[in-house]
Amino acid sequence: MTKRQLDDLDLSILEWLSEDARISNRKVAIELGVTEGTVRARIKRMEDEGQIRITAISNINRLANPTLAYIWIEVEKSSQTDDVAQALSAIPEIGFVAKTLGRSDILAITMVQNNAQLASFLHSTISGIEGVRRTECSLGVNFIKHDYRMSRIV
Known part of the structure; x- marks a missing residue:
C-alpha cells in the first residue's frame, strides 16, 4: 500500500x-x-496508514518523582549498532531509541523514580545486551517544557 x-x-x-x-x-x-x-x-x-496514532499520554508533571534518564550507549563494534538499537527498542521501559553521531552510538531514554532504580536497570538490563561496551547517563530533573506532541520521545 x-x-x-x-x-x-x-x-x-x-x-x-x-x-x-x-x-x-x-x-x-x-x-x-x-x-x-x-x-x-x-x-x-x-x-x-500508520501516519498517526491517537493515544492517552501521562502528564509528566503529575508523576511523584519523575526523572528522565538519557542513556548514552557505546557499542563494541559499529556493525552491532543496529542489533543493539533493536534490542533496546524491545525493552518496555525505554520510550525512545535513536542511533546517534558523535561520542556515543545510541541514545535511549527512560523514566525512573530514583537513582537506585536507574542503577538496577543499567546493570540488570542494559549491560546484558550483547554488543554494549559502555553506558553514560544524564538525568533530566527539572522539566521546563514538555510538548505533548513530542510525547513519543519520553
Missing part, C-alpha cells in the same frame, strides 16, 4: 488533534470549513 503525503488539510487536522485529541470531528470541521465526514475520513486514513 502506498502512503500518501500529508497535505495541508491533514496537517491542519493534526494541529487541532495535537491540542486536544478528544475534540469532536464536528468542531474541527467547522473550524476548517470542511464536512465532518471529511475530517473523520482523513483521521481514519492517517490511522490506517
